[in-house]
Amino acid sequence: MKFAILVNEGPYQHQAADTAYLFTRSALEKGHSIDRIFFYHDGVNNSSSLTEPPQDDRNIVERWTKLADEHGVDLVVCVAAALRRGIKDDNLAKGFRISGLGQLIEAGIQADRLMVFGD
Amino acid sequence: MKFAILVNEGPYQHQAADTAYLFTRSALEKGHSIDRIFFYHDGVNNSSSLTEPPQDDRNIVERWTKLADEHGVDLVVCVAAALRRGIKDDNLAKGFRISGLGQLIEAGIQADRLMVFGD
Amino acid sequence: MSDEMMDEGGVVKKFMYVNRKAPHGTIYALESLEVVLIAAAFDQDVSLVFVDDGVYQLMKEQKTDGIEVKNFSPTYRALEMYDIEKLYVEKESLDARGLTTDDLLVPVEVMSAAEMADLMAQQDVVLSF
Amino acid sequence: MSDEMMDEGGVVKKFMYVNRKAPHGTIYALESLEVVLIAAAFDQDVSLVFVDDGVYQLMKEQKTDGIEVKNFSPTYRALEMYDIEKLYVEKESLDARGLTTDDLLVPVEVMSAAEMADLMAQQDVVLSF
Amino acid sequence: MLHTVNKSPFERNALKSCLEHARDGDVVLLIEDGVIGALDNTEFTAMVKAKMGTVKICALAPDLEARGVSSKALAGIELVDFGGFVDLAAENGPVQAWL
Amino acid sequence: MLHTVNKSPFERNALKSCLEHARDGDVVLLIEDGVIGALDNTEFTAMVKAKMGTVKICALAPDLEARGVSSKALAGIELVDFGGFVDLAAENGPVQAWL
Numbered sequence: 001m002k003f004a005i006l007v008n009e010g011p012y013q014h015q016a017a018d019t020a021y022l023f024t025r026s027a028l029e030k031g032h033s034i035d036r037i038f039f040y041h042d043g044v045n046n047s048s049s050l051t052e053p054p055q056d057d058r059n060i061v062e063r064w065t066k067l068a069d070e071h072g073v074d075l076v077v078c079v080a081a082a083l084r085r086g087i088k089d090d091n092l093a094k095g096f097r098i099s100g101l102g103q104l105i106e107a108g109i110q111a112d113r114l115m116v117f118g119d
Numbered sequence: 120m121k122f123a124i125l126v127n128e129g130p131y132q133h134q135a136a137d138t139a140y141l142f143t144r145s146a147l148e149k150g151h152s153i154d155r156i157f158f159y160h161d162g163v164n165n166s167s168s169l170t171e172p173p174q175d176d177r178n179i180v181e182r183w184t185k186l187a188d189e190h191g192v193d194l195v196v197c198v199a200a201a202l203r204r205g206i207k208d209d210n211l212a213k214g215f216r217i218s219g220l221g222q223l224i225e226a227g228i229q230a231d232r233l234m235v236f237g238d
Numbered sequence: 239m240s241d242e243m244m245d246e247g248g249v250v251k252k253f254m255y256v257n258r259k260a261p262h263g264t265i266y267a268l269e270s271l272e273v274v275l276i277a278a279a280f281d282q283d284v285s286l287v288f289v290d291d292g293v294y295q296l297m298k299e300q301k302t303d304g305i306e307v308k309n310f311s312p313t314y315r316a317l318e319m320y321d322i323e324k325l326y327v328e329k330e331s332l333d334a335r336g337l338t339t340d341d342l343l344v345p346v347e348v349m350s351a352a353e354m355a356d357l358m359a360q361q362d363v364v365l366s367f
Numbered sequence: 368m369s370d371e372m373m374d375e376g377g378v379v380k381k382f383m384y385v386n387r388k389a390p391h392g393t394i395y396a397l398e399s400l401e402v403v404l405i406a407a408a409f410d411q412d413v414s415l416v417f418v419d420d421g422v423y424q425l426m427k428e429q430k431t432d433g434i435e436v437k438n439f440s441p442t443y444r445a446l447e448m449y450d451i452e453k454l455y456v457e458k459e460s461l462d463a464r465g466l467t468t469d470d471l472l473v474p475v476e477v478m479s480a481a482e483m484a485d486l487m488a489q490q491d492v493v494l495s496f
Numbered sequence: 497m498l499h500t501v502n503k504s505p506f507e508r509n510a511l512k513s514c515l516e517h518a519r520d521g522d523v524v525l526l527i528e529d530g531v532i533g534a535l536d537n538t539e540f541t542a543m544v545k546a547k548m549g550t551v552k553i554c555a556l557a558p559d560l561e562a563r564g565v566s567s568k569a570l571a572g573i574e575l576v577d578f579g580g581f582v583d584l585a586a587e588n589g590p591v592q593a594w595l
Numbered sequence: 596m597l598h599t600v601n602k603s604p605f606e607r608n609a610l611k612s613c614l615e616h617a618r619d620g621d622v623v624l625l626i627e628d629g630v631i632g633a634l635d636n637t638e639f640t641a642m643v644k645a646k647m648g649t650v651k652i653c654a655l656a657p658d659l660e661a662r663g664v665s666s667k668a669l670a671g672i673e674l675v676d677f678g679g680f681v682d683l684a685a686e687n688g689p690v691q692a693w694l
Contacts, residue, residue: 008367010161011203012203013393014392014393014394015601015628016601018436022657026681030678030681032681040273040367042129042132042161045164045204050209051204051205056437057436058436058437083170086167086170086180086210087169088169090210101276102276102280104273104276105253105282108363109251109280109363112685112688113688114363114364115690115692116364116365116367116690116694117692118692118694119393119601119694120586125494134307134529135502137307141306141558145578149579149583151582151586159496160398199401221405221408221409224382224406224409227380227491227492227494228378228380228411232591235591236593237593238264256691258609258693259529261563262559263502263504263530264529290506290608291504291532294563297563297564298564300563301561301564302562304558304562311564336535336536351616355615355616355618356618358616359596362689364692367694389606391661392603393628419513419606420606428663429662430660430661431661433656433658434657434658434661438661440663463637464634464637465640480516480517487517487590487592492590493592495593495594496595506608507608508607
C-alpha cells in the first residue's frame with residue numbers, strides 16, 4: 001500500500017516527528033511504500049542542517065536524511081512555511097527539497113492513505 | 120518596575136512571541152524596564168536571521184532586533200535549546216546572544232516580575 | 239467523459255479539511271487556509287469542516303490590528319471564487335458556544351455530529367492541522 | 368550572616384517550577400528539568416510542583432526504548448543530590464488519575480489544591496513551560 | 497497574584513485548573529485564545545461566573561477583537577489593553593502563566 | 596475508518612471530540628500522550644468504556660511503556676506496536692488525526 005505522511009511540528013518540542021519516523025520505518029519494513037513525507041507548519045524545522053542534539057539523544061534530522069538516502073523517500077518542505085521560519089537552501093539538510101503546497105495535495109491524491117502527525 | 124520575560128514558543132506558529140513583544144513594548148512605554156528576554160524551548164527560533172515572512176505580515180525577528188537596538192533589551196537564546204533546534208551564531212539575528220540557562224535564573228532573581236509566554 | 243470521478247487524466251478524491259482550533263492563537267487556521275487555496279487548483283472534491291473551536295475561525299468582525307497580525311478572515315469569503323463551496327459547521331459546536339450562523343461571515347451548511355461523522359467516513363483524505 | 372534570605376552577596380528568592388504536562392509527548396518536562404538542575408547552582412529556594420498531567424512525569428518504570436527517546440525520569444531521583452528537596456504533588460491530580468504516591472519514583476509531599484494555591488501565592492518567581 | 501490563561505476552555509484544561517487554584521482577591525487575565533473563556537452563553541460561562549465574586553476576571557481586549565467576539569464578553573469581566581496587562585502584572589505579583 | 600488521538604483527555608478535548616464522531620465499527624488508536632486515555636481508574640475511564648462496545652479502542656504499547664503506565668491499561672484495549680499501527684492504517688481508511 002502507498003502511504004504519504006504529513007508532519008506538522010518541529011523536532012524535539014513535540015513527539016510528532018518521532019512518531020512519524022517510527023511509523024514510516026515500520027511501514028517500509030512491512031513492504032509498504034512511502035511516496036512522500038511533507039513537512040508543514042513548524043514541521044519544516046525537521047529539515048534544518050544546523051541542529052546538534054546532545055550526544056545521548058536521537059538525531060531527528062539525520063534520521064530523515066538516512067531514510068531518504070536508503071529508501072528514496074521524497075522529503076518535501078513547504079516553501080511558504082519554511083520562509084516564515086528561516087529554513088532555506090542555506091540550512092537545508094541533505095535529502096530534503098523545498099517545494100510548494102501542491103506537493104502535499106499531489107501526495108494525497110496518489111497515496112492510498114495520508115497520515116497526519118502533529119500537536 | 121523591572122520585568123524579565125520568558126518566551127517558550129517559536130515565531131508565527133503560536134501567538135506567544137507576539138504577546139510577549141506587545142507586552143514588552145507597552146511596559147517600556149510605561150517607563151518600566153525590561154532587563155532581559157530569555158528564549159527557551161522552540162522560543163529560540165525567534166532568533167533565526169533566515170526568516171522571511173510574507174510582505175503583508177509582521178516580521179517577528181526584526182521586531183526583536185529593533186527592540187534590542189532602541190531600548191538595549193538583552194535578548195538571550197538558550198544554548199542547549201538552540202543547538203537542538205539548529206540556531207547557531209551562523210543564523211543568529213542581530214541583537215541576540217546565545218548563552219546558558221543561568222541567564223534565565225539570574226533574570227528571575229534580578230527582576231521584580233518574570234512573565235512567561237508559551238503554548 | 240460523463241464521469242464526474244475523472245478530470246483530465248486524473249482521479250478526483252474527496253479531501254476534507256478539519257478545522258478544530260480557534261484562529262490567531264496558533265497559525266493552524268491560517269496555514270490550513272493556504273493549503274485549501276492551493277488545493278482548489280487540483281479539481282478535487284474539497285470539503286471544509288468547522289468543529290469545536292474551529293467555528294471561531296468564521297466569526298464576523300475579526301479585527302486584528304490590536305494584536306498586529308494579519309486578518310485572514312476575509313479569505314473565507316473568497317473561497318467561493320475558488321469553487322470551494324462545501325463549508326460545514328457542526329451544530330453541537332455552535333450550540334456549546336452560544337453561536338448561530340448569524341455570527342458567521344460566510345454561508346455554511348450546519349450539520350449534526352452524527353452527520354459530520356458520516357461525512358468524515360466518506361472521505362479519501364482527511365487533513366487536520 | 369544569620370539571615371537565611373541571603374547567600375554570598377545575593378538575594379534568595381522563592382522559585383517555583385510548575386509541571387502540568389505529561390512527559391515525552393512534548394519536550395517541556397525534559398527541558399524544565401534542565402532548568403531546575405541549573406537553578407540548583409544559584410542557591411535559591413526551589414520548589415517543584417506536579418499538577419494535572421504533570422504527575423505522570425514521576426511515574427516509576429518509564430521505558431522509552433520503544434519510542435527511541437531519552438529516558439530522563441531517573442534524573443528526578445538525582446535531584447536530592449542537588450539539594451532540591453521540595454517536590455509537591457497535588458492530591459486532586461493523583462485522585463483524578465487513580466494514582467497514589469506508590470506509583471511515583473521519588474518521595475514527594477502530597478498537598479491539596481488549596482494548599483498548592485497558597486504555596487503558589489508565596490512565590491517570587493513562577494516558571495511554567 | 498496574577499494568573500494568565502492563554503487557551504480556550506473548550507480545548508484545554510488550563511482555565512479550569514487555574515480557577516481551581518485562584519485564591520480570593522487574585523486576578524485572572526484571559527489572553528490569546530484564552531479570551532474564549534470570557535464569553536457569555538457558552539458551556540463554560542457558569543464556571544467563570546461562579547468565580548467572579550471572589551476573583552477578578554479580566555480579558556485582553558485586542559484578543560477579543562481579533563476573534564470577533566468583543567460584543568459577547570460576559571458582563572463583569574474587565575477589559576484591558578496591553579498597557580492594562582502591564583499594570584496588572586506590576587500590581588499583582590507573582591505572575592503565573594497557566595500554559 | 597481509523598482515528599488517532601495523541602493528547603491526554605485531561606489536557607485537551609481531542610479524545611472526547613473523537614469519540615463523539617467515531618461510528619460503529621471504527622477504530623480509535625491512542626498514541627503519544629493520548630495513551631493516558633487508555634488507562635483504568637481515571638476520570639475518563641467511563642467515557643472510554645462506554646464506547647468500547649461499538650468502537651475498537653487500541654493504544655500504542657511503546658507510548659504506554661514510555662510513560663510507565665503499561666500495567667494500568669484498561670482491559671479490552673488492544674495494544675499494538677508500530678507495526679500494528681501500520682496495519683490498522685492499512686486496513687481502516689480513511690485516517691483522521693484528532694490534533
